[in-house]
Amino acid sequence: MRWFSGLLGLALFGFHSALALPVQADAQPEGITTEQISDAFPERDPANAANWYGTSLYGWDGCDNIDKNIKGWLKEAYTDANKLVNYDGVRSGIKWDSAAALEYLGPSAFNKDQQAQIQAVFANVATVKNGASWWTPNWIRVRCDDPARRCSTRCPSAREDEDMDVVVAYARNPKDAGSKLPEISFCPQYYGLRSLGNAVAYGSGFTNPRMKNLLSNYEGRADVFLHELLHLDLAANSVNDNPNPHIRDLKIKFTYGDGPNQGKKSAWTKAYGPKLAKILARFQPISRVSKQTGYFVQRNDDNLVSFALANYVQNQIGSYPFLPVVYDKISDNPMVAGLQPPIANHFIIYAAHGNDPVSFDNFTTTDNGGTSVLSDGGDCSTIVQNGSGEDLEIGAPIPSDLYPQSYWDERQSWLKTIRSEYPPGTCKLAITEIQTCEPANSNLYALVTITNAGGKDVYVSPRSTHSPGQPINDAHPLSLEADGLTNPLVITGEHTNNYIQFAYGSTSWTSGTTGGTAHCSLKGDDWSSTGLSGCPTAAITRDFTCEFAC
Numbered sequence: 001m002r003w004f005s006g007l008l009g010l011a012l013f014g015f016h017s018a019l020a021l022p023v024q025a026d027a028q029p030e031g032i033t034t035e036q037i038s039d040a041f042p043e044r045d046p047a048n049a050a051n052w053y054g055t056s057l058y059g060w061d062g063c064d065n066i067d068k069n070i071k072g073w074l075k076e077a078y079t080d081a082n083k084l085v086n087y088d089g090v091r092s093g094i095k096w097d098s099a100a101a102l103e104y105l106g107p108s109a110f111n112k113d114q115q116a117q118i119q120a121v122f123a124n125v126a127t128v129k130n131g132a133s134w135w136t137p138n139w140i141r142v143r144c145d146d147p148a149r150r151c152s153t154r155c156p157s158a159r160e161d162e163d164m165d166v167v168v169a170y171a172r173n174p175k176d177a178g179s180k181l182p183e184i185s186f187c188p189q190y191y192g193l194r195s196l197g198n199a200v201a202y203g204s205g206f207t208n209p210r211m212k213n214l215l216s217n218y219e220g221r222a223d224v225f226l227h228e229l230l231h232l233d234l235a236a237n238s239v240n241d242n243p244n245p246h247i248r249d250l251k252i253k254f255t256y257g258d259g260p261n262q263g264k265k266s267a268w269t270k271a272y273g274p275k276l277a278k279i280l281a282r283f284q285p286i287s288r289v290s291k292q293t294g295y296f297v298q299r300n301d302d303n304l305v306s307f308a309l310a311n312y313v314q315n316q317i318g319s320y321p322f323l324p325v326v327y328d329k330i331s332d333n334p335m336v337a338g339l340q341p342p343i344a345n346h347f348i349i350y351a352a353h354g355n356d357p358v359s360f361d362n363f364t365t366t367d368n369g370g371t372s373v374l375s376d377g378g379d380c381s382t383i384v385q386n387g388s389g390e391d392l393e394i395g396a397p398i399p400s401d402l403y404p405q406s407y408w409d410e411r412q413s414w415l416k417t418i419r420s421e422y423p424p425g426t427c428k429l430a431i432t433e434i435q436t437c438e439p440a441n442s443n444l445y446a447l448v449t450i451t452n453a454g455g456k457d458v459y460v461s462p463r464s465t466h467s468p469g470q471p472i473n474d475a476h477p478l479s480l481e482a483d484g485l486t487n488p489l490v491i492t493g494e495h496t497n498n499y500i501q502f503a504y505g506s507t508s509w510t511s512g513t514t515g516g517t518a519h520c521s522l523k524g525d526d527w528s529s530t531g532l533s534g535c536p537t538a539a540i541t542r543d544f545t546c547e548f549a550c
Helices: 006-012 034-038 070-085 099-104 115-125 188-192 196-204 221-231 273-282 293-297 301-317 405-421
Strands: 054-061 137-143 169-172 183-186 251-253 283-286 325-328 347-353 356-361 392-397 426-435 444-451 457-460 478-480 489-494 499-504 507-510 519-529 540-549
Touching: 034 054, 054 070, 070 196, 070 221, 070 301, 099 273, 099 301, 099 405, 115 221, 115 293, 115 301, 169 221, 183 221, 196 221, 196 301, 221 301, 251 273, 273 283, 273 293, 273 301, 273 325, 273 347, 273 392, 283 293, 325 405, 347 392, 356 392, 426 489, 426 499, 444 478, 444 489, 499 540, 507 519, 507 540
Parallel strands: 054 137, 137 183, 251 392, 325 347
Antiparallel strands: 169 183, 283 392, 347 356, 426 444, 426 540, 444 457, 478 489, 489 499, 499 507, 519 540
């Protein structure tokens, strides 16, 4: 961690004067015991001015009762949270035309009035650390005893028909906590998250580009700790909104573009996680004529956290973690063939309607909002105080020409890495057809392996002791979807003419088709006997290899 002390910290990163009145080094803070001071982190010594000033954690209420390791984990997370903000490009010198700034803070034309305050928040939160903070000692109480009874026993996936408050950590300013000092409470689920070092090792360890470039794979204790710090007026320098606004978890609402809810509005959803943060920064608010996108971006916690985390990851791995991508299906098409799960989950697909609000395709809030370490996919961090009155509905997209051309060029280079995983060309199909002694309308099965144009197996039939393969009978053909396939591959076994029928989009062929862009060839014998235990007549098989343009 980069520490700033002495006159450098004094000159650049002082807290607001309302919070930063000089005190004597031997002063005893009101409400903090000598024992708590001796157990603070970073260390505090009232008799030694050299390590008295700065911002320390204290209290640790109930933490040892859960696990003796928790205090160490929280100290590490506090240090790691500072790493996310305490370097050039975040605490100072934000490059407003960088990909991270454009995608999480919005283009300059829509946040220019907020840029100075956004920068000031990062500069200020970077001083929440050991070292001089305008020569004032500051304190944040850490608790594991859930004083507000807000900890969730579990962290369920978001649902469209309800707005559940589920938390793994929460912050309270003094007026909310009923004390003179701010506090952050951590819930049991928090301790299962990764440390910053482990999160970077996990995310960067993927060879698959869509996993290595997915920002949520780098989330963990550090960004959740930073999320909670930003809620504290002490860290954001936002006492009474002077000079900076309070940072909340804003709620957004959007319109569905397809499916059973087409044309309907979603529930109000807290803008947690990179996906919803990018939506907030990419679109104009509806019915908020006097307030631009930057007004909301600077007030939503995860827009700031995602920007800091993306910058940190980019510095660590040497490339910007660009997923998820906000994708205009009209102007950007074709982007990645098929957009089948799981890659479709990394794209926010919307349809523009002139100056009217956009509608989102194949989009829900499930698994948005954070860390994939939890089985259901949400870190669920929040703040006790709700109802900021600054929630918004998603309107029209910000015009594309307000983003620099360098951004669009850079974006195309990212997408090439995704396309390379799903290259267009010829896919291969290996299929074993099996005929059993069952009635003719249900006696055909298949074992299938599909290999994409890059030579990667993208589908392999599951094996079962209860069935010789997957049914491919005429009444119930087999429909297969796989990463990199634009369309389902439909396989139908036919007794008439003794062939297998294949259909892929507008292309159709049979196991007897030997020429053209889609064709097959027989391997070995035509219906070799293998025998089938328990059947009075032996099952027979035959093998084909096929190729088709995918």
